[in-house]
Amino acid sequence: MNKSTEQTLWGLLENITENLKGKRLADVFRFVSFCPSETYGPHKHLRIEINYVKKGNCILHLDDESVTFREGEIMIITSSINHLFEAGSEGTTLMQLEFLPEVFSYFNFKSEGGTAAFIPVTLFSEGNRLIKIVNNVCIMRVVQRIVNELELKSQYYQYLVVMYYAELLILIYRYMDESYLPICTNDSLKKAIAYIRFNYQSEITMNDVAEYAGISERYLRRLFSQYLNLSPLDYLNQMRINKAVELLRNTEMSVKEVCYLCGFQSPQYFSRIFKQQMGLSPREVAK
The missing domain is CATH 1.10.10.60 (Homeodomain-like)
Structure with a gap:
């Protein structure tokens, strides 16, 4: 990597971290356990919420549907979606990460013609209000690295977190391409x-x-x-x-x-x- 490229990379990372509202890379980053059948909510928030089920199982209740999540599965809940969490009969342990959508807004992917190929925040919309991810070790590990960096706060941790967010977004898009259908389908x-x-x-x-x-x-x-x-x-x-x-x-x-x-x-x-x-x-x- 030459000096000008290095300066561009560091400048980009510095710009993103400086412009994040209140410099908050995440509002919630933790491991948390719930007692058997314990509930939380209903509530909604502006943050995108990602939960990895580390142990047990749980149910996420939306206004018109309920979705079960088992150990090893991931739920991604869109901003401003009313939801209620219910732990399973043997309790549940989650790895949680919640952050504002603006974190992703800095990663505007470009097509070869120089125009925006897509705007990342639109991925997390009413049409994708709840994304269920099964057996995706790569996404789980990126979320875990973000949580670890935010907890330890080692030197330059904020730059690593920003890069991990970019990796997370790409992995989610890859998952969507493999597992979801275009909006226009039957x-x-x-x-x-x-x-x-x-x-x-x-x-x-x-x-x-x-x-x-x-x-x-x-x-x-x-x-x-x-x-x-x-x-x-x-x-x-x-x-x-x-x-x-x-x-x-x-x-x-x-x-x-x-x-x-x-x-x-x-x-x-x-x-x-x-x-x-x-x-x-x-x-x-x-x-």
């Missing part, structure tokens, strides 16, 4: 994708997906073919393999453990589908 297809996304770890059938979406299996297959150019089962397996790759590369889990955690009922079938999609065996990816 409502029934959105429901089907949401069901698969939230239940891919379970032994689900395409009939289950079609029933949830309120359509026939035949129409379900037609929608997937029209919008995604693949079958519902192919999409389910694609999601499972994406999660399996992440776990194999970022954890010490065995191939068999990853197989069952990602919803496959047979290690042999898992290995066959994995090699079809990745061109490598699970053991080769895990090396």
Whole structure:
């Protein structure tokens, strides 16, 4: 890195930290435990809230739906969304991070033509008021690094935190690209994708997906073919393999453990589908 590039990088980091309101890189950063069935709320706030379920399980209640989160899963709650937290029957421990949306507003990604490709804050909108993330070790580790830096406050910690926020935003966008559909897609297809996304770890059938979406299996297959150019089962397996790759590369889990955690009922079938999609065996990816 030459001197001018170094000065530009440090200048950018200094500018971001100086311009954050009150220089608050986060309003909440902690590990917190809740007693069995303990509730908190209902409430809402301007902050974006990220909770990683470190232990136990919990339910997040919104005005018109309730979503269950298990150990290892992440919830991202948008600004100004009314929500109530309820701990599971055995209690819950969370890693919490809450920050104002303006933290992300400094990362305006540009397209090749020089115009804004997207505005990061729009990711956290009414349309994405609650994002559920399952088995994403990379996002969990970035959140943990932010919390650790904010707690320790070692020299230059604020610059590291800003860079971690940029990494966090990119990882969330990557997750959204892999797991969500464009806004313009069919409502029934959105429901089907949401069901698969939230239940891919379970032994689900395409009939289950079609029933949830309120359509026939035949129409379900037609929608997937029209919008995604693949079958519902192919999409389910694609999601499972994406999660399996992440776990194999970022954890010490065995191939068999990853197989069952990602919803496959047979290690042999898992290995066959994995090699079809990745061109490598699970053991080769895990090396």
